[in-house]
Every structure is written in C-alpha cells, then in structure tokens.
Amino acid sequence: MKLLELEGIHAGYGASQVLFDVDLALAEGEVVALMGRNGMGKSTTIRVICRLLRQSAGSVRLGGRDIGALAPHRAARLGLGLVPEGRRCFASLTVAENLLAAARPGYWDMARVEALFPRLAERRGQSAATLSGGEQQMLAIGRALMTNPRLLLLDEATEGLAPVVRQEIWAAIGALKREVGLSILVVDKSLHELSQVADRAVILEKGRSVWAGSVAELDPEVTGRYLGV
Numbered sequence: 001m002k003l004l005e006l007e008g009i010h011a012g013y014g015a016s017q018v019l020f021d022v023d024l025a026l027a028e029g030e031v032v033a034l035m036g037r038n039g040m041g042k043s044t045t046i047r048v049i050c051r052l053l054r055q056s057a058g059s060v061r062l063g064g065r066d067i068g069a070l071a072p073h074r075a076a077r078l079g080l081g082l083v084p085e086g087r088r089c090f091a092s093l094t095v096a097e098n099l100l101a102a103a104r105p106g107y108w109d110m111a112r113v114e115a116l117f118p119r120l121a122e123r124r125g126q127s128a129a130t131l132s133g134g135e136q137q138m139l140a141i142g143r144a145l146m147t148n149p150r151l152l153l154l155d156e157a158t159e160g161l162a163p164v165v166r167q168e169i170w171a172a173i174g175a176l177k178r179e180v181g182l183s184i185l186v187v188d189k190s191l192h193e194l195s196q197v198a199d200r201a202v203i204l205e206k207g208r209s210v211w212a213g214s215v216a217e218l219d220p221e222v223t224g225r226y227l228g229v
Helices: 042-049 072-077 095-101 110-116 118-122 133-145 163-180 191-197 220-226
Strands: 002-013 016-027 031-035 057-062 080-083 151-155 183-187 200-205 208-214
Touching: 002 042, 002 183, 016 031, 016 042, 016 183, 031 042, 031 191, 042 151, 042 183, 072 080, 080 133, 095 110, 095 133, 110 118, 110 133, 110 163, 118 133, 133 151, 133 163, 163 183, 163 191, 183 191, 200 220, 208 220
Parallel strands: 016 208, 031 183, 031 200, 080 151, 151 183
Antiparallel strands: 002 016, 002 057, 200 208
C-alpha cells in the first residue's frame, strides 16, 4: 500500500517557482532517499509534504487521504514526523522536556527513544543548548519519534556532523527500518550510507523528479549526471 503519494507538484515562494511537476511515492515500511545537488528542491518538497508550504498544482496524499488543504499541525497528527534541517531543538528545555513536549501515545516513549540513543539518557537533565550538534540531531530524531509517526521525514540528517556521530545516526536509521519497519523519507548526500538503508531513490534536478529506481540502480552514470559524484 502507498503511504505517501505526490503527483504533479508545483510549488515555490512568491514569484519564484522551485518545484515543477514533482512525483514521489513511498510504500508502508519503505525507506526512500530523496536526492539531488544543493538547491534542487529537496527541502521544498519536504515542506510541501508537511504542509509548511502549499503547492500551486498537484496533489499530496497520505494513506490515500488528500492532505492538501490541511494545516501543518493537522497533517502532523495524521502521522508525519519531521526532523527538520538544522535540528531546531527547544534550546532552553532539557532533553527530557524536549521529548515529552512532542509525546503522543504509541510504541515510542521515553524509554525506547533512550534505548535507541543512549546519549540522550545520559543527558536527560541537560538543556538542549548544552548538547553537541550530533546530540541535538539525536534529540531531534527522538522528538519526532515521540509523536509516533507513520512516516518519518529526515531532512539532511547527518550534514556537518563528525564521522563517529554520523555512524551512530545511520545505525539508528537502520535499526528503525529493520526492527520497527518504520516508513522513512530521508534527504542526504551520503551514497554509501544510503545504500545500506534505502530501498529506493528519487532524484530531483532543477525542481523536477528526473530519476527514480532502486538504490542498486544508482550506477556511476546516474550519480555522475545528477549528483555530481
């Protein structure tokens, strides 16, 4: 069953159009990588999915329901868990308070989030402002999980982080796929790590979906042409 479906999406900011006829689909339990060079429309696509930006044409469906007219908080309640670019933790709140602020009933609770990211348990009483960038990213992921989403959206989940922290986060994403079967849409540039967790990839070029297929099909010709790798 298709959990997320974007068809013919056009969107932009004021007079500046960013997306031109974007198509994207994600099935229950699937991990899809949304890829492309910088400035190609990946974050804008995430904003459209989360209803932070309204499309000018096309449709967005979650679990078969058209969510195009919904406010962001109502779309979130249907099961969208966003880990935004830049993390955006509540700096003055503690780790525990950040997590509890987002909590909704379901599988994910404080204990399970702390089991996924033991560092958060160690820093439960610290304010988010005192955490390292990697720890803040773990907190942002944990906060999204506390909403018990049907679909987790990770926008640049490992950008700018130290290699050892990146490994921890990719290991956690892998565990979410293997052990929980969570549906995930991930924006990232790390081909090697994405190949370990993603089932399929969708590539954007100048605001258009220009390639879609299994990660195994991301050969040097495709990556060279669209990703500059």
